[in-house]
Amino acid sequence: MSTTLFNLQNEHIAHLQRAYSGILTDHGFDSLAIYSGHASEHFADDHAPPFQAYGHFMHWVGLADVQHSWLVIQPGERPQLYLHAPADFWHLPTQLPDEPWVEAFDVHLCSSKIGSSKIGSDKTALPLSGNAAIIGDIERLPTNTLQALKAEYQPERLVQALDELRLYKTPYEIACIREANRLAIAGHQATQAAFIGAAGELDIQLAYLAASRQRESNVPYQNIIGLNEHAGVLHYQHYDLQPPKQRYSLLVDAGRRFRGYCADITRTYAGPDAPAAFGELVNALHGVKDGLVKGVAPGVNFLALHEQMHHHLGEILVANDLFKGTPEQAVVEGVTRAFCPHGLGHSLGLQVHDVAGLRHPDGTPAPAPEQHPALRLTRTLRPGMVVTIEPGLYFINMLLAPLRNTALPINWRLVDQLSVCGGIRIEDNVAVTESGFANLTP
Ligand code: GLY
Ligand code: MN
Ligand code: MN
Numbered sequence: 001m002s003t004t005l006f007n008l009q010n011e012h013i014a015h016l017q018r019a020y021s022g023i024l025t026d027h028g029f030d031s032l033a034i035y036s037g038h039a040s041e042h043f044a045d046d047h048a049p050p051f052q053a054y055g056h057f058m059h060w061v062g063l064a065d066v067q068h069s070w071l072v073i074q075p076g077e078r079p080q081l082y083l084h085a086p087a088d089f090w091h092l093p094t095q096l097p098d099e100p101w102v103e104a105f106d107v108h109l110c111s112s113k114i115g116s117s118k119i120g121s122d123k124t125a126l127p128l129s130g131n132a133a134i135i136g137d138i139e140r141l142p143t144n145t146l147q148a149l150k151a152e153y154q155p156e157r158l159v160q161a162l163d164e165l166r167l168y169k170t171p172y173e174i175a176c177i178r179e180a181n182r183l184a185i186a187g188h189q190a191t192q193a194a195f196i197g198a199a200g201e202l203d204i205q206l207a208y209l210a211a212s213r214q215r216e217s218n219v220p221y222q223n224i225i226g227l228n229e230h231a232g233v234l235h236y237q238h239y240d241l242q243p244p245k246q247r248y249s250l251l252v253d254a255g256r257r258f259r260g261y262c263a264d265i266t267r268t269y270a271g272p273d274a275p276a277a278f279g280e281l282v283n284a285l286h287g288v289k290d291g292l293v294k295g296v297a298p299g300v301n302f303l304a305l306h307e308q309m310h311h312h313l314g315e316i317l318v319a320n321d322l323f324k325g326t327p328e329q330a331v332v333e334g335v336t337r338a339f340c341p342h343g344l345g346h347s348l349g350l351q352v353h354d355v356a357g358l359r360h361p362d363g364t365p366a367p368a369p370e371q372h373p374a375l376r377l378t379r380t381l382r383p384g385m386v387v388t389i390e391p392g393l394y395f396i397n398m399l400l401a402p403l404r405n406t407a408l409p410i411n412w413r414l415v416d417q418l419s420v421c422g423g424i425r426i427e428d429n430v431a432v433t434e435s436g437f438a439n440l441t442p
Helices: 003-026 055-061 100-104 144-149 156-167 171-196 201-211 228-232 276-294 302-319 327-332 335-339 397-404 412-421
Strands: 031-035 070-073 080-084 106-110 132-135 224-227 249-258 261-270 386-389 392-394 423-425 428-432 437-439
Touching: 003 031, 003 055, 003 100, 003 156, 003 171, 031 055, 055 070, 055 156, 132 156, 171 201, 171 249, 171 261, 171 386, 171 428, 201 224, 201 249, 224 228, 228 249, 228 412, 228 423, 249 423, 261 276, 261 423, 261 428, 276 302, 276 386, 276 392, 276 412, 276 423, 276 428, 276 437, 302 327, 302 335, 327 335, 335 397, 397 412
Parallel strands: 031 132, 080 106
Antiparallel strands: 031 070, 070 080, 224 249, 249 261, 386 428, 392 423, 428 437
16 A cells, blocks of 8 residues: 555544544434444345445445444544454455554454344444444344444434535545546546447446456446447446447446545547537537536535536537527526436545535535436535536437427427437546645546
């Protein structure tokens, strides 16, 4: 591990120790148990879907795949990690990384599951002292777990305070997201090469996984790899086995984890069979993305930045002859929203759609406005936040059809010509700094 990451992780853990002590004291708790969670097996089967540990657990240990484990935090004490390590010759036991947090914790290897029916026996009880709280997905543990632990489950104000803490990334966390981006970009470069080589969706996905050095069960979200019309399906979830005859477009929205932290990057490419206008729109969207990234700074309201995106989309629709009115009219009449139904971006961290985006600092709700229901972040930007900036422009018939019967001056002939290309999204990951922004996507 580089000395920089080593030192940064030490500082990150010290920061969590201080912050948790303050938050637990403020909320009247003497101890906190955080459950990693565990995967449930498929019904009537002995296999489970891919798993992701609870975010507040990963905040300390950065292990996205640890299950059946607990972390106990008490102000002024060393963190206690109860790591599930069964005596099991079917699987390889969890290996602890060579990272500073391991030295800062007391690690207990547990052969049986804490919170299983054995709870209450000396071997499996958690040492919770005083007024205790438990957070995490324990609902699928045996019902006597909570009673045996004598703790308050999921205190709402406490969880909100911990969410708020996670919104502001330490330099260590920003370094991890930057590294996740570096690894993901290698995958994106491979997808572009595969597209030029006329690969189909499945082969583009496999090229991405190989070049970004990850197996499919480790991706932070299911990669979106859409050729042609599929580029216009916002969360397209299939991979066609065969390449299409015509290559109009490719949209790749694909990430990578590094020590739990996520990259979330999107690129769109015009293919050899695309109308020339599509390539120009892709270039224009890159320009919009770059401009909005430059708008990231402390004190900027993310909703205002989202509205700025709509203004730029209006300008693009007019400049590219898709709308024969003014940019303002395209925004006011809802035309830009029909071409881009999602938000400008979201908070990014241990979860791709990270916590606390729709709350005020004091925990009260800050919901998305009615006109922009899909916006996942309504906060004023502050140093330490990491957000995605992901403007998009799509030809989605379900959204555009209601506008066809209106007098709005939309160039339907061009829309119909471009609809085979599906759509465009360009997405970077950006940290808010003291003086402005740092783009973490190389
Ligand atoms: N990859 C999901 C998103 O961009 O929000
Ligand atoms: Mn994305
Ligand atoms: Mn995103």
